[in-house]
Amino acid sequence: MNRLHFLKRWETVLAILLIGEILVFGAINPAFLRPSTLLFSTSDFVHIGIVALALTLVIITGGIDLSIGAVMGLAAITLGLLWVNGVNIWIACFGALCVGCATGVLNSVAIHVAKVNPLVITLGSSFLFSGAALVLSGLGGASGYEGISGFDASFVELANLEVLGLPFPLVIFFVATGIFMVILHRTRFGRYIYLIGQNDRAARYAGVPQFRTLTIAYALTGIMAALSGLVLASYFGSARSDFGSAALMPAITAVVLGGTSIYGGSGTILGTALAALLVGYFQTGLQIIGVSSHVSNALSGGLLVLVVALRSLSEMGRAYYLQWRVLKSVGQQTS
């Protein structure tokens, strides 16, 4: 009985869904099952997974970060501007990551100072950052939505590089998953994250360094958003300011589908990682069997609605069942 306990976990359900989904698409179109297709199609969506990992931390603390999409664009434009001005491409990458870190710290400080819902603050800062990206690209000569391209060849090849037979972005995703699993599930910092999300006030009374913990969480999110902006810049070979605008909602979808409570306090990295793959393969699978990308967007939205509604229903059902059992046992005792 104890050995079967892991079957009840949400991650197991996700893993089964993922395998089932790949098998179903494979049965419809065998080309989907080829290892090279399976591995290299991930480059289209793995950037969402990368940023969703760090977003999980923030959502577990009971906050949210709506500025990740804007930070992705800002980081890519920073990279482009530095490169155009003759900075070494690797130093430019480092600069972009620093900008990402700074945006996270800024978010955290603003939330701390204003004591307003993080949703509102990061909504405001997402306008600020995406505006800054537009201004930077405008000042850098790439008028409006035009991109900056012509990067160093070694940087562009990075996205197509193979490490142990795996595409490099996927390797980044796996490594990041490992690191975040350790951070969240094996360190004191990770336990603080859960505690703050479970009960903010109890955490404060227990002496948890709240501001520091939250700042690190938001800064990590900023860094990972910048990293995924860099991955995209390398994959497309150009940097645009509106890179990340389409990535925000899928990233939140991955986190929520991965079993993290939007109210904070529970969730796992593994769940987010699996959900990111699940949503990503769902979209590519639909495209491979000939559904247009817009319709596949709708269907993945539908998937989210369905899964969340089912989870909510099963929770409600369980609550009713527990209540019924309690009432029944009370009834038996009295009779």
Place this chain on the structure above:
Amino acid sequence: MLIRFLQTNREASVAVIILLLFVVLGVVDTSYLSFETVLSIYNNSLILLVIAIGATLVMATRGLDVSIGSIMGLSAAVAGILMNGQFGIGPSIAIALFVGLLCGLFNGFMVAILRVPAIVATLGTLGLYRGLVHLVTSGSWIEGLPEGFKGLSHAGFLGLSAFAWIVLFLLVGTHCWLRYTAFGRSLFAVGDNREGARLLGIKVRQVQLTAYAINGVLAALAGIIFAAQIGFIPNTAGNGMEMRAIASSVLGGVSLLGGTGTVIGAGLGAYFMTSIDSVLVMLRLDAFWNDMIAGGILLVVLIADGKIREAMGSALRYQKYRKFIETDAQNDKSVETPTIKELGEVRK
């Protein structure tokens, strides 16, 4: 005194910022300071005004709807297709509004009946409705809308178009509805304290469902105004509008935690968001500055607002407990009780 006034009339702070914006405009070039400028900005802000009203209703119940942009696109597409199919302007608009109502009801069903967190539910429908837009239009733009429809957005009585009048009535109407009717107040009651509202005998689910349904209809209206104003309907119609609507409402003093806010405040917020765009054009600055300026002002307002609210809260608490502190100071013997220290904490 001023701070207290701004705190009790949260809308006033946005009005002040708008006035400041016009002063800046007047300093640069006085010829811009005219009633026509005010009107033209109002005409440009119609879409945002309508969805900001909807966002206020939903946010009052402590909900959030991020799918309004997609509902806008969907109902605009439906209206466009019906009109080009010789369906008549009136019936097409009615059906488009009905589509919006259905979308809103579905959101409300997810949130109120299935108890899915609002942001998650509407995030899913955001993708779903957007996909329906592509299904309905099969991926192409809708062009060649009838002239009579486009004419609805042309200036008419007193320099305002038909839509402008509708929006004006909506603003005043919803404001009064929220302020002075039992049902309007119950929206705020649900947002402030769901369980408390239920115990008062308010039908919580029905209230939530109504808020989302009206929000859907308003989003559909915004989509129709959008179509009439630009004369064609791209697939991406309404993309990203949800964030602008929420930002306008928040700027106007509507709390995401439910229970407070006015429609007039949200309307002023929407007007401000649009006036930044227009003023930048008049100041001959590059258009790419406007998001950054809007974001910066939004953050400053939010942080200032948070600070003021904090100061007000601690001042109120100080008034409440002052008599205890003073009596304690008079008879020093009770000083060793730990309450003094706690009160000190409270005062901070």
